[in-house]
Amino acid sequence: MPLERFTEGDVVRVREDYPIGHFRTPVYIRGKTGVVTRSFGAFGNPETLAFNLPGEKKHVYEVRFRQSDIWPDYKGNARDSVHIDLQDNWLEQP
Amino acid sequence: MRGPNDVGGLEDGPVDPSTHELAFWEKQIDGLRGVIGAKRIVISHENRRTIEQLGHDVYERLSYYERWTASLQRQMVDKGILTQDEIDARVALVRARLAATGELELSPEEEAKCR
Numbered sequence: 001m002p003l004e005r006f007t008e009g010d011v012v013r014v015r016e017d018y019p020i021g022h023f024r025t026p027v028y029i030r031g032k033t034g035v036v037t038r039s040f041g042a043f044g045n046p047e048t049l050a051f052n053l054p055g056e057k058k059h060v061y062e063v064r065f066r067q068s069d070i071w072p073d074y075k076g077n078a079r080d081s082v083h084i085d086l087q088d089n090w091l092e093q094p
Numbered sequence: 095m096r097g098p099n100d101v102g103g104l105e106d107g108p109v110d111p112s113t114h115e116l117a118f119w120e121k122q123i124d125g126l127r128g129v130i131g132a133k134r135i136v137i138s139h140e141n142r143r144t145i146e147q148l149g150h151d152v153y154e155r156l157s158y159y160e161r162w163t164a165s166l167q168r169q170m171v172d173k174g175i176l177t178q179d180e181i182d183a184r185v186a187l188v189r190a191r192l193a194a195t196g197e198l199e200l201s202p203e204e205e206a207k208c209r
Binding site for chain 1: 095096100102103136137139140142143146
């Protein structure tokens with residue numbers, strides 16, 4: 001079982017990385033900073049499963065981002081947020 | 095590198111939320127993919143990767159289940175289960191059969207997709 005590196009309330013930054021392969025981390029959220037709101041546990045890693053290889057399980061977290069932190073010209077409520085499920089290897093301590 | 099599937103934040107038109115009947119072949123490809131997945135011949139994650147790797151041009155021209163079909167064909171060839179020649183021969187056979195019964199009626203757009 002891999003280590004659960006983050007817990008609810010932790011501030012995390014999404015890796016700003018653009019590798020070639022199969023990744024479930026949307027481009028618009030890479031490099032952005034948010035707060036962990038939930039830990040879902042460890043799941044099979046789609047980055048290796050996409051090649052039908054087993055690989056190591058990865059923890060998946062729900063992370064909350066402020067819309068105004070993502071879109072520079074965001075005109076909605078300053079409290080608006082988006083929650084995205086992200087796996088451990090895409091998160092780092094800011 | 096942004097895949098054709100990763101459209102978050104890009105300009106686009108309104109989403110059409112209307113539902114539509116599935117064509118028979120769409121149900122067939124759904125069933126076929128289910129069986130191939132359950133037998134672990136091609137798992138759904140692989141299917142998703144191959145769909146993303148169709149490239150922007152093909153991805154945007156094909157409908158949802160057309161992408162599934164193109165992906166499955168690609169996987170069958172990659173894994174050595176079918177050859178492109180075998181697929182081409184069978185497609186020619188099916189097209190000839192449907193043309194004979196008048197069932198093969200492709201719009202110019204559909205014709206373009208076949209090329």
